[in-house]
Amino acid sequence: MANNEKIQQLQHIDHQLAKLLEQRVQLTREFSTQEKSVDLSFLEEVSDENRTQIMEIFTLLNKPSSPKRTLLVSRDAQPESTIITSKGRSLGRTPQIIAGPCSVESEEQVMAVAEVLQEQGIKWMRGGAFKPRTSPYDFQGLGKRGLEILRLAGDQYDLRVISEVMHPADLEMAAEYLDVIQIGARNMQNFDLLKAAGKVQKPVLLKRGLSATLEEYLYAAEYILDAGNSEVILCERGIRTYEKWTRNTLDISAVPILKQETHLPVLVDITHSTGRKDLLLPMGRAALAAGADGIMLEVHPDPAKALSDSKQQINLEEFRHFMEQIRMMNHPSF
Amino acid sequence: MANNEKIQQLQHIDHQLAKLLEQRVQLTREFSTQEKSVDLSFLEEVSDENRTQIMEIFTLLNKPSSPKRTLLVSRDAQPESTIITSKGRSLGRTPQIIAGPCSVESEEQVMAVAEVLQEQGIKWMRGGAFKPRTSPYDFQGLGKRGLEILRLAGDQYDLRVISEVMHPADLEMAAEYLDVIQIGARNMQNFDLLKAAGKVQKPVLLKRGLSATLEEYLYAAEYILDAGNSEVILCERGIRTYEKWTRNTLDISAVPILKQETHLPVLVDITHSTGRKDLLLPMGRAALAAGADGIMLEVHPDPAKALSDSKQQINLEEFRHFMEQIRMMNHPSF
Amino acid sequence: MANNEKIQQLQHIDHQLAKLLEQRVQLTREFSTQEKSVDLSFLEEVSDENRTQIMEIFTLLNKPSSPKRTLLVSRDAQPESTIITSKGRSLGRTPQIIAGPCSVESEEQVMAVAEVLQEQGIKWMRGGAFKPRTSPYDFQGLGKRGLEILRLAGDQYDLRVISEVMHPADLEMAAEYLDVIQIGARNMQNFDLLKAAGKVQKPVLLKRGLSATLEEYLYAAEYILDAGNSEVILCERGIRTYEKWTRNTLDISAVPILKQETHLPVLVDITHSTGRKDLLLPMGRAALAAGADGIMLEVHPDPAKALSDSKQQINLEEFRHFMEQIRMMNHPSF
Amino acid sequence: MANNEKIQQLQHIDHQLAKLLEQRVQLTREFSTQEKSVDLSFLEEVSDENRTQIMEIFTLLNKPSSPKRTLLVSRDAQPESTIITSKGRSLGRTPQIIAGPCSVESEEQVMAVAEVLQEQGIKWMRGGAFKPRTSPYDFQGLGKRGLEILRLAGDQYDLRVISEVMHPADLEMAAEYLDVIQIGARNMQNFDLLKAAGKVQKPVLLKRGLSATLEEYLYAAEYILDAGNSEVILCERGIRTYEKWTRNTLDISAVPILKQETHLPVLVDITHSTGRKDLLLPMGRAALAAGADGIMLEVHPDPAKALSDSKQQINLEEFRHFMEQIRMMNHPSF
Secondary structure, X not given: OOHHHHHHHHHHHHHHHXXXXXXXXXXXXXXXXXXXXOOOHHHHHOOHHXXXXXXXXXXXXXXXXXXXXXXOOEOOOOOOOOOEEEOOEEEOOOOEEEEEOOXXXXXXXXXXXXHHHHHOOOOEEEOEOOOOOOOOOOOOOOOHHHHHHHHHHHHHHOOEEEEEOOOHHHHHHHHHHOOEEEEOHHXXXXXXXXXXXXXXOOOEEEEOOOOOOHHHHHHHHHHHHHXXXXXXXXXXXXXXXXXXOOOOEOEOOHHHHHHHHEOOOEEEEOOOOOOOHHHHHHHHHHHHHOOOOEEEEEEOOOHHHOOOOOOOOEOHHHHHHHHHHHHHHOOOXX | OOHHHHHHHHHHHHHHHHHHHHHHXXXXXXXXXXXXXXXXXXXXXXXXXXXXXXXXXXXXXXXXOOHHHHOOXXXXXXXOOOOEEEOOEEXXXXXXXXXXXXXXXXXXXXXXHHHHHXXXXXXXXXXXXXXXXXXXXXXXXXXXXXXXXXXXXXXXXXXXXXXXXXXXXXXXXXXXXXXXXXXXXXXXXXXXXXXXXXOOOOOEEEEOOOOOOHHHHHHHHHHHHHOOOOOXXXXXXXXXXXXXXXXXXXEOXXXXXXXXXXXXXXXXXXXXXXXXXXXXXXXXXXXXXXXXXEEEEEEOOOHHHOOOOOOOOEOHHHHHHHHHHHHHXXXXXX | OOHHHHHHHHHHHHHHHHHHHHHHHHHHOOOOHHHHOOOOHHHHHOXXXXXXXXXXXXXXXXXOOXXXXXXXXXXXXXXXXXXXXXXXXXXXXXXXXXXXXXXXXXXXXXXXXXXXXXXXXXXXXXXXXXOOOOOOOOOOOOOHHHHHHHHHHHHHHOOEEEEEOOOHHHHHHHXXXXXXXXXXXXXXXXXXHHHHHOOOOOOEEEEOOOOOOHHHHHHHHHHHHHOOOOOEEEEEOOEOOOOOOOOOEOEOOHHHHHHHHEOOOEEEEXXXXXXXXXXXXXXXXXXXXXXXXXXXXXXXXXXXXXXXXXXXXXXXXXXHHHHHHHHHHOOOOO | OOHHHHHHHHHHHHHHHHHHHHHHHHHHOOOOHHHHOOOOHHHHHOOHHHHHHXXXXXXXXXXXXXHHHHOOOEOOOOOOOOOEEEXXXXXXXXXXXXXXXXXXXXXXXXXXXXXXXXXXXXXXXXXXXXXXXXXXXXXXXXXXXXXXXXXXXXXXXXXXXEEEOOOHHHHHHHHHHOOEEEEOHXXXXXXXXXXXXXXXXXXXXXEOOOOOOHHHHHHHHHHHHHOOOOOEEEEXXXXXXXXXXXXXXXXXXXXXXXXXXXXXXEEEEOOOOOOOXXXXXXXXXXXXXXXXXXXXXXXXXXXXXXXXXXXXXXXXXXXXXXXXXXXXXXXXXX
């Protein structure tokens, strides 16, 4: 048989196949999972050498159709980008900077940072009140008192304040103080917390898990949207790899992928990702160049005395320099 | 200077150094973290070429002494192994087998498995009632009804029943039905759950996180002991790597390390680790050979119809075969 | 339409599909890659909602058929296990132990080890003559002189000697001294070396790459077989992960997978995998329990003075103890 | 003892320590490795509770002084950046673009790409003649004929041509055709190739290994410099992680780290890193924003028919669009 003939025959088969496949997909659309596991007796009519490949195709046909097409977080479900607005300021439109100390330690400390944020035209402040710590013997945060201090600073310096909540029972109380509730990397698959955050009337910043795939990350966000809260902010913060010269490996490619796959704003935490102060500027620039809706970083009036992450926070002077550099280089809007 | 002389001089210096270092360690033992950050002005007297190395040594001296030595989970704190006893059966003495379905689906299903466990002389059953699922649209488990079914089967077939709890608020209720509370891999750093599990009067089986280091794992267990519950069982269940032919990479070396570092019983979950039925037997044997106190695996009367993990569970006949093989090969005691 | 009817209709479609698919697979079997990329115009006749799923199936059909079925290393190509015999001793039948120093440093050192190997009934010795070192300034091995020393010891103590070769140009010379040529983890995808090793008349021990998937590993072995040498020995030696308490993570599950997928002998290097002397015994036992055809480990008369890997090698007394333990526990045959 | 007193005493001890440490460092500077392993008998005079910490310090003192300070690749050895010049065009000054097909397939194909490169003002072309392929049955490249085609295109369109060499024996021949020799990721620790590349009179582009740490990467480069060739170009190309939505995880933080630690030019391969055409633009921008000296990408006149990597290469029209976008956005200089 000549090659041309073969190609024509192939095209003929493909048209018939496409028709049959469509009929089958249509027919099984409403079948439940169990019913789909139909008998495969016909495989016996197939010759031995082709059986494996044909089995693969039926496996594909019998597997439940990919749910991604209908996820609430997906761009297919909502083509336009979600813009999150808090007290007249938006996330998801022009890039924003979110800064503040790792832990809230005292009113004095938070006010010192807040003042500089205002001076630099920044509208969002982060600060940890409930701290997830690897060791039970490390500083666990000021708790509710920390939230009060953040609120105070937010009101005085026109800042929207963001802080992590770890316990579903704390969400309602925390929402009274905070403008954005953060769910941390370690809790990305704490499904009860996700569901509870879906009931809160505040935006939720959900960090990517320490070694979460992007697919798992989208599903984690889906838990919150599915529970009723559509104001979710994503945040890449580095993933765990074998590399030892950075704390985590910042996965910048996550930014354009998340922007394509979802309609949610995407931030990059440039402090926790690398854990190195000397990389803040290049990684901040890279994140923005890759299309991030904002960058988060840690600032402390006296990092050497910080009760957590003392090595990776920059001081107020370094922060002013950082802002100057980032403005000069490619983001005059900040 | 001759080599011999140099070595003598070195020994002399080393003795003086050791004396000084001991004085210093003693002196700073009670210093708080802040006080230790003393001035490093003396470094200016050191020559340029040696400064880096000498700095390193002072960094080592100034860092807080490793807390591992005093962790409650550590063998240094308790040299003898912890034996966990439930209804006359022990974990931590001779190797045990824990088996059961991934999810509790019905009374009929659980009873069918339980009957075979008894037939095989097995004393521990696992089964999921609250299921942590990546997608909010997957089967989430029967909840409290699942626990009731497990209890029923446990009572009828003399099985100690184990099931995962995900929410601190469910712990007390679950403890009424279960003999061992499981905390899953995704919740290994859900610190509120860990603290709450420390208040429960039942043993807690804590799985290693999806990509937790062994150090983080020990600290997670420490949260439970520190909160008051010393009956903790560890369980290696595979870690996330780039390898695609297994679901996770079972880190068998974790077994002897955890046995050395802690006094707690160490299990290996041979189903979730590789996600392959065909590897159950070699990995079960390897786990026991490495010193594990037991192995966990998933058994289902009809895996093809299972509501979760249908591909990795074995059926009752395969389970009988597994037991026969593992007895024959090196563990006649089962 | 009733459910029964739907299922009958499904079965009817499936039979037709199977027939068409077989025709298609048959037809494209001899097509070259380019010809298979036929026009997909028929997809336009398919309804929008089903297009993605049907596209997936055609992608599967058009991808080159999996070459694994015909790899020379595969059990499908050769169901019976390859047994490698050297001077009357076999690898692939009963488990073997391969031991020796990390680097060959002197005749005296190698002879001291060889004597203890013979005393313990061991028939295989390893030792590095060409050392792949991360830094150009580290000890690079004795080279050809190292091979001579190994040969001397092999002859005197009835040991088959194994050493790594890094350069294709050295293969022929090395084959005169060695009984087994080793290709190290860093060279697993040094394709010229693999091809050259395929021309050598000696068995080749190919180590798994530092972060090679098992699939890549099989293809690397295939290079050697495809070039004409069917005597290949595989060796799992740990993979790179984020875990810090071991040098690498020993992937024991690789053993049963490699034994299933290929007909080649599979060893486990228990020294390089974890890099910890205290884990040799449990990991050696685990490797053997998982079905390994042998274990490799490093022994040195005076590890503290070793020119490489001084921390992970055991001394002669520790080696005697190791052998005693492993014999007592489950391998009296050693 | 009052706190003040303690601090004074501490300062006194620290001065004495610094003096002794300097003496010791000085003394052992010329000791060989063996001599440094001196007797640790003095440790017996140290109290039990402090022994571990003091041991740590002596371990630090006895380990060979960190070689990083004196590596030839290091900024400490050469503060000013290395600029690599080829036919009047520089790498290391303003960002450059290196583009071309994955494999050289025909003169026609290469000329079609080269013409567009010239049209877009680009001065560097890449193309594979010797292809490292996971499977021995995949297209292995045109070999020497591929180099001839590249040279032809280079001469006609004023392009400096870059291609991978895998075998030391091919280096001299390849250097006659190429302007820059590439060593691929799989060969990053092929030390014989590195040493041989150190003898070549052409710049060498050394890619980071599939899962190499940055430290290992620097040492690999050091092999080339140490062998006599100081014209080395580094290239981050993604590292192996668990993430499945990209082929590799592009480690952008490697760029500023490599720029800080070394004086060598640093490129980013934006094609191989993610393996996704849709990420070329954001990742290209991110790489440049992070300080890369250039980006590499793959362009093919008809990607669907490419003999390798057909899915990740862009066609000529897409490449024109890419250039337009990258110029518009932040690099008008291109």
